[in-house]
Amino acid sequence: MWNYEKRLEFPVNITSPNAKLAQVIISQYGGPDGEMGASMRYLSQRYAAPYREVAAILTDVGTEELAHLEMVATIVHQLTKDLSMEEIEASGFANYYVDHTVGIWPQAASGFPFTAAQFQSTGDVITDLMEDMAAEQKARTTYDNILRLIHDQEVCEPIKFLRAREIVHFQRFGEAKLTDLRGF
Amino acid sequence: MMNIRFANEQEKMLHDVNVLSFVVVELNLYLDTHPNDRNAMEYFNHYNRMANQAKKEYSAKYGPLTISCADTMGCNEWKWALTPMPWEGGCN
Numbered sequence: 001m002w003n004y005e006k007r008l009e010f011p012v013n014i015t016s017p018n019a020k021l022a023q024v025i026i027s028q029y030g031g032p033d034g035e036m037g038a039s040m041r042y043l044s045q046r047y048a049a050p051y052r053e054v055a056a057i058l059t060d061v062g063t064e065e066l067a068h069l070e071m072v073a074t075i076v077h078q079l080t081k082d083l084s085m086e087e088i089e090a091s092g093f094a095n096y097y098v099d100h101t102v103g104i105w106p107q108a109a110s111g112f113p114f115t116a117a118q119f120q121s122t123g124d125v126i127t128d129l130m131e132d133m134a135a136e137q138k139a140r141t142t143y144d145n146i147l148r149l150i151h152d153q154e155v156c157e158p159i160k161f162l163r164a165r166e167i168v169h170f171q172r173f174g175e176a177k178l179t180d181l182r183g184f
Numbered sequence: 185m186m187n188i189r190f191a192n193e194q195e196k197m198l199h200d201v202n203v204l205s206f207v208v209v210e211l212n213l214y215l216d217t218h219p220n221d222r223n224a225m226e227y228f229n230h231y232n233r234m235a236n237q238a239k240k241e242y243s244a245k246y247g248p249l250t251i252s253c254a255d256t257m258g259c260n261e262w263k264w265a266l267t268p269m270p271w272e273g274g275c276n
Contacts, residue, residue: 006249008270056216074271175217
């Protein structure tokens with residue numbers, strides 16, 4: 001089971017709304033390499049993990065991804081708070097706004113909805129861990145792209161934190177794969 | 185992170201919780217794939233105790249961070265629901 005901690009893993013305090021940035025960053029909420037897919041991928045794969053260490057790392061990284069999902073949602077929420085109708089129209093946010101107002105909904109930057117079709121759970125621990133390592137790199141690339149598109153320090157700091165976590169998770173999944181190989 | 189200026193004591197205490205909890209997350213993940221590393225276990229025990237203490241102290245002053253810290257301590261209000269949510273910004 002899970003418990004909630006009423007705090008963010010890393011603080012997010014954005015004081016200047018910017019719907020343009022929100023539309024890019026929402027990809028890490030419900031996009032192809034976003035935190036929702038990451039969390040669901042690891043938390044689904046763990047049942048087929050034949051080694052305790054692997055089940056443990058999938059559980060704990062999958063849990064941390066939920067904290068990252070909350071950070072990304074917070075960034076999008078704060079970037080879209082208190083916008084005027086003029087700002088919504090001028091920033092190209094009208095297409096999102098018409099369906100969701102400023103509610104948080106899992107989609108890619110392109111508008112494509114979140115789908116489980118973007119990750120696998122194969123039941124094969126080596127295959128799954130290789131996918132997980134690739135997933136961390138893809139998410140890191142997406143954060144790199146976001147960092148090239150944004151310059152507001154208040155947004156960059158939490159994004160840089162999230163980017164760094166992808167690298168640590170990649171490392172841990174690589175070590176988990178060695179755990180498997182020692183079993184052969 | 186050496187020269188952070190805090191607006192108030194609450195912000196400082198939450199920062200301490202965040203820093204200590206982050207060390208615990210890092211050691212947790214490391215130990216999952218190095219379950220026999222005794223040095224890491226010692227680090228974990230040390231920082232986990234500090235993080236738990238910091239959460240307890242923050243919760244007693246500014247409202248519960250976890251349901252296990254949500255004892256109402258004679259207060260007639262359910263603070264768990266009434267303190268700000270973390271996405272509200274400011275000191276969260």
